[in-house]
Amino acid sequence: MAVTAAALDAFPEVRPGDDLAALIADRSTPRDDDVLVIAHKVISKAEGRIRALSEVTPSKRARSLAADLGKEDPRHTQVVLDETREVLRASAGVLITVTHHGFICANAGVDRSNVPGQDAVVMLPVDPDASARRLRARLAELTGARPAVLVTDSFGRAWRHGQTDVAIGCAGLEPLEDWRGRRDATGRELSATWIAVADELAAAADLARTKDGEQPVILVRGAGRHVIEADGPGAIAMLRPPEQDLFR
Amino acid sequence: MAVTAAALDAFPEVRPGDDLAALIADRSTPRDDDVLVIAHKVISKAEGRIRALSEVTPSKRARSLAADLGKEDPRHTQVVLDETREVLRASAGVLITVTHHGFICANAGVDRSNVPGQDAVVMLPVDPDASARRLRARLAELTGARPAVLVTDSFGRAWRHGQTDVAIGCAGLEPLEDWRGRRDATGRELSATWIAVADELAAAADLARTKDGEQPVILVRGAGRHVIEADGPGAIAMLRPPEQDLFR
Numbered sequence: 279m280a281v282t283a284a285a286l287d288a289f290p291e292v293r294p295g296d297d298l299a300a301l302i303a304d305r306s307t308p309r310d311d312d313v314l315v316i317a318h319k320v321i322s323k324a325e326g327r328i329r330a331l332s333e334v335t336p337s338k339r340a341r342s343l344a345a346d347l348g349k350e351d352p353r354h355t356q357v358v359l360d361e362t363r364e365v366l367r368a369s370a371g372v373l374i375t376v377t378h379h380g381f382i383c384a385n386a387g388v389d390r391s392n393v394p395g396q397d398a399v400v401m402l403p404v405d406p407d408a409s410a411r412r413l414r415a416r417l418a419e420l421t422g423a424r425p426a427v428l429v430t431d432s433f434g435r436a437w438r439h440g441q442t443d444v445a446i447g448c449a450g451l452e453p454l455e456d457w458r459g460r461r462d463a464t465g466r467e468l469s470a471t472w473i474a475v476a477d478e479l480a481a482a483a484d485l486a487r488t489k490d491g492e493q494p495v496i497l498v499r500g501a502g503r504h505v506i507e508a509d510g511p512g513a514i515a516m517l518r519p520p521e522q523d524l525f526r
Numbered sequence: 527m528a529v530t531a532a533a534l535d536a537f538p539e540v541r542p543g544d545d546l547a548a549l550i551a552d553r554s555t556p557r558d559d560d561v562l563v564i565a566h567k568v569i570s571k572a573e574g575r576i577r578a579l580s581e582v583t584p585s586k587r588a589r590s591l592a593a594d595l596g597k598e599d600p601r602h603t604q605v606v607l608d609e610t611r612e613v614l615r616a617s618a619g620v621l622i623t624v625t626h627h628g629f630i631c632a633n634a635g636v637d638r639s640n641v642p643g644q645d646a647v648v649m650l651p652v653d654p655d656a657s658a659r660r661l662r663a664r665l666a667e668l669t670g671a672r673p674a675v676l677v678t679d680s681f682g683r684a685w686r687h688g689q690t691d692v693a694i695g696c697a698g699l700e701p702l703e704d705w706r707g708r709r710d711a712t713g714r715e716l717s718a719t720w721i722a723v724a725d726e727l728a729a730a731a732d733l734a735r736t737k738d739g740e741q742p743v744i745l746v747r748g749a750g751r752h753v754i755e756a757d758g759p760g761a762i763a764m765l766r767p768p769e770q771d772l773f774r
Binding site: 279280281282283284285367369370372374382432435436437438439440441442443444453454471472473474475477478479481482484485486500501515516517518522523524525526 | 527528529530531532533615617618620622630680683684685686687688689690691692701702719720721722723725726727729730732733734748749763764765766770771772773774
């Protein structure tokens, strides 16, 4: 079956309190078996997860880290630290952190791009799975359909250059597809096949948009076998517990 | 623009020496701006990258590693070691290796699934970028079109559960799209946007197939802006050099 990813029409600048589901419903006719893939930044903005750097006073630790890493604005580093549970690596100009949610990414997901006004930064949603659930429920009110909702960000990876979009929140989606114990075409048991469907959907959606920030929502059709009636375990279920992780 | 991924019709069991491009041409009418995404296993089989475990004698190191990790067949571990430049982690039943190519993955990509005969294993192609280039050239002979060719495998990741398909070889594709220095919708320079397009294509394609091994080739349409006339740098260009890697 074909899987198709297509961007919804350009969005206006999203502001705190905006009804994002209404903006989506104005631009699409989602079906129950669709997946709406949403770059987190518009959700963060709608939820007011923005800080003005002019109101941030960097701590001694933030100033020291920023100086060590060659970061130009220690206030930005302070916001990163505020969003951070643990600093995993700080070297070569790069700050890799574990966010309060448990995501491992550069700068705790704090980002200045696509933010109007020179001194604002956008943070990840406080609970991206909850954001996805709320959006799904509101979309059902507005459209009568209950597509899955996936919230994404662009994360770098160990070992490989570049970023890919990954899932940081989801509702109505089984984020991991477990083929372990099933059999392949030759009858052999598939021993290690546990597919990060939510991340593959995030990556597929990213191919359908440009990075200028004007196409935050992608509708993916043809992946309905991963869509579930319940909201499901969320993207948080994709996080490897620290004690099982060989690369921290 | 919509991006669409669709599996080609089921393939027969591929054997050493088979003309894979002919099998693809029989099942598709590729265009110059398409990307053909091929699970490496059929390429490995066509290239004879198969070993019979009955002909493998495990070394002392392989027997010791297999025992430590609870691996049931030290001959399999021997083949993994033969494909390995460096063992990165060996614990909790998991063997994470750097392959001779430089890929970091479990078991050096050596896999028993979807191999007919109980005692054969399949290895990664010796040079997956060269495999992609040869397939692209042969497809041009057979079809007159020069789609990009992407060779994939399913790799686990640090920090997150599950596997996603990633690029291990490519031809006719710019594997990384560099937005650094370009500007977002608000005019701000995008400082850290370097997109692993080849990996996102691999992930998107994986959504369009089942894992039973009968749909090894996916045609992706709508990603033509990443397709290039030259064969390009290959997937090897995506590997982060060890000295820049914070997670080894």
